[in-house]
Every structure is written in structure tokens, then in C-alpha cells.
Amino acid sequence: KQTGRLLIKCPDQPGIVSSVTQFLHKNEANIIESNQYTTDPQDGKFFMRIEFESSKLPEAEEELRNDFGSIADTFDMEWSLKGAYDVKKTAIFVSKELHCLRELLLEWQSGDLIADIKMVVSNHEDCKELVESFGLPFFHIPSNKDIRKQVEEKQLKLLKDYDIDLIVLARYMQILTPDFVAAHPFKIINIHHSFLPAFIGANPHKRAYDRGVKLIGATSHYVTNDLDEGPIIEQDIVRVDHRDSVNDLKKMGRSVERIVLARGVKWDLEDRLIVHENKTIVF
Template identity: 65%
Template sequence: MKSYMKQQLKQYQETNREKARLLVSCPDQPGIVAAVSSFLFENGANIIESSQYTTDPEGGRFFLRIEFEAPGIREKIGNMKDMFASVAESFQMTWSIAPASELKRVVIFVSKELHCLNELLWEWQSGNLMAEIAAVISNHEDARETVESLNIPFLYMKANKDIRKEVEAQQLKWLEEYRADVIVLARYMQILTPDFVSAHPNKIINIHHSFLPAFIGANPYKRAYERGVKLIGATSHYVTNELDEGPIIEQDIKRVDHRDNAEALKNIGRTIERSVLARAVKWHLEDRIIVHGNKTIVFN
């Protein structure tokens, strides 16, 4: 990693050293917000951002994201978790608390098309994605020069369906070695096995080059052209064992018409793909996403 990026990340950590984020999901009932707010107040915390949503006030599911400040939070986060457990138990909560200054370690997977990778690297250098990019893994050499120019490890291994198990075994070793917290598939054109996916639930973010659920699978721009669509889009989602059917994080579209051939659709779509993936990754890094079934609640 370049020294200026190390300094930028260090400055972010210092600015946010007393901030933390709380995510909550539980059956909706009276008193949840009051209990959480009282707990934070009693532990010297000040709420600086709060968002909530319920699927149904009468027996639905309640979701909450709170960002708060508390002196010395990094040192006492473990103790705070222990104390919050009793609050969580009384409301049957699924929850997490994490320091805002704790940077997630990202490993990016990419194949030959580099536009999404380049966008992520640009947003990272610009200070819009606060994370440690631990490594880039690819089944092609095309990205090596770009990645290594930023002093990021570039890990190459040829991949195809005939050697998939051997390839994934090595990739899993790399992910452990580089302590990956999140995996981003930036147009990585290999299908992951169930074993690989199950090892990282809700930690693998993909970009699919269509407005799902339309045109699942390969060659969506060609199929969109053949169908004569008037809108094209891109979708970022968490990866599950069902191809392109994981919980959707972000989508966007652009209007097209009969003059746009398949190549034109592809060029237009690349712009959408870049921004959609970057937003999805940013929201994940900032703990703004709660997965609910095959959907997401995004407090953006």
C-alpha cells in the first residue's frame, strides 16, 4: 500500500476513534428503541446517527442502525458487548457492535474486464471507501500492473471449471492469509462453488451486468439487445448458491433505445456497473446493510 494511503486511512481511524456502530434485527415490539437508547446513555454514549425500519408494526421485524460516540470505545467495546447481551436477549435480537475505526480488509476478485476494479481503486484512493485492500486475486494477468503500482499484492492463478476445486482451495488459503473480511467480485467471471460461498456468508459482494431479476447468467447485454429492452441496468448483490439470486444491495438503470446495439449497451452498462458496485461496497464497509431473508435493509 502506498504511504499516502496509509496516512489517509490512519487519519480516518483517528477521526473516528471514539465512534461505533450498532446493528439490530428483532421481532417488532414496544420499547426496543427506548431500551437501546437507555443502554447507550448509561454507558456514556452519545447517538450521532439513527435509522430504523419495521416490516410491520404489528408482529413484523424491526431493524435499527445507530452510530454513536463514546470515549475510549475501542478499549471497552468487549465489555460493552457483554453488557448489551442481556438487552439483546430480552428482545430476541440479532445484533452487532463494531468500532467505526476498525477498517475491514477487502480482497477483490477480477478477470479480464477492469472497469469495476479501477472504480473501486479510484474511490479507495479518493477516500470514499475506507478499508484496507489486502489483495487482488485474478485468473488473468491484465490487472497486475495497475494493482502492483499501488503496492497491493496481486495473486494470479489460472482458473476454469476443470480445475475449480484446486483453484478455490488456493484462493481460500489466500483469503485466510490476507485475513479477508469481505470479498468483492469485480466482474470475476467464474462461478463459485457452494463450499466457497458457505465459508463466507453475506461477505461476498458481486456485480451482475443486468437489472436483476432480468437476464440472469451469461451475456445479458446480448440478450437484452435481442429482446429490444428500453432500459438496462446493473445489480450488486450478496452471493448465494443460486446464481445471481442473492440479496440485492443496490441497482441502477439507464434508458436506451433501438439505435443501441449490443456493444453500445455493454459500454453504457459499464458506467452503471462501476457506480452500483462502489456504492454497495461502501455501504457494506460502513455497516449500513442488514440481510433479511433474501432481501437487504440498507440504511444509506
């Protein structure tokens, strides 16, 4: 397809939308979807996402980017202009719990999640067969905290070899080193099995049970070096009651975890997410 996506972040001031839409108009682009948000029309921060079709794409993609440069300079923009045809090269990391992986694979197979899945990486072999039945490469990299450095070296090599754009932690229960995280700013999405900021850290279902909550949740977020403190992408909840054991909470949590992760990953793949001050703008 000839679809492009323009993402913009800049200080708000009059004239931005007018300049951007004139530029697109001049370049024979039809706007399909347009979203904008300003923290404050006076001296706030302005954000915009435009999805458009242009007969100039994909051939003149580079040229469009060059032309847009002067507008971007005028308004002091951070921006990107990409073709929707450049599907993100994606790696999925997983441990022993496979429900999130399964959801991603099925959504991908049915065409509802447009990713170029290059690999599934796990510290266990439980999902090998599943992954290969989808015709995808599986890499088994056993790990423990004593060999974290060597493990990450192997992982980083793989990520580099395949030129990965997005890493999805689909219940990957290992802590990543600060260096690993720093090397992939806002390119790692994790699913946490609680309604953050409630129950940060380990065993959220056990703690939810002990506290006697009436709802449990899940949170997909970008990974930063503050544990479970990165920008939240999506959250949802499921109702529980006094009869539910810790094990029931785990089971019930699974269906909300997989949906919350899949939704967050889709939004990233469609370039709908802009990070600002540890929050996400979801367009």
C-alpha cells in the same frame, strides 16, 4: 475515531428503542445517526442501526458488548457492535474486464471507500501492473472449470491467511462452488450486468439488445448458491436506444456497473446492510 456501530435484528415489541437508547445514554454515547425499520409494529421483525460516538471507544469496546448482552437477551436480538475503526479486510476478485476494479481502486485511493484492501486476485494477469501501481498485492491464480477445486483451495488459503472480511467480485467471470459460497455467508458481493431479475445468467447485454429494451441496468447483490438470486443491494439503469449495438450497451453498461458496485460495497463497509429473507435492509 471513537465511533461505534450497533446493528440489531429482533422480533418487534414495545420498549426496544427505549432500552437501547438508555443503554447508549448510560455509556456516554452521542447518537450520530439512527435508522430503524419494522416489517409490522404488531409481531413483525424489527431492525436498527445506530452510529454513535463514545469516549469509551475503542478501549471499552469489549465491555460495552458484554453490557449490551443482557438487553440483547431480553429482546431475543441478533446483533453486532463494532468500531468504525475496524476497517474491513477486503479481497477483490477480477477477470479481464477492469472497469469495476478501477473504480474501486480510485475511490479507495481518494478516501471515498474505506476498506483495507489486502489483495486483488485474478485468473488473468491483465490488471497486475494497475494493482501494483496502487501498492497493493496482486495474486494470479489461473483457473478453468477442470481445476476449480484446486483454484479455490489456493483462494481459500489466501482469504484465511489475510483474515478477509469481505470478498468483492468485480466482474469475476468464474462460478464459485457451493462450498466456497457457503463458507462466506453474505460476505461476497457480486455485480451483475443487468437489471435483475431481467436477464439472469450469461450475456445479458446481448439479450437486452435482442429484446429491444430502452433501459439497461446493473445490480450489486450478495452471492448465494442460487445464481443471480441473492439479496439485491443496489440497482441502477442507463437509457439506451435503437441505435445502440450490443457493443454500445456493453460500454454504456460499464459506467452504471462500476457505480452500482462501488455503492453496494461502501454500504457493506459502513455496516449499513442487514439481510432478511433474501432482501437487504439498507440503512
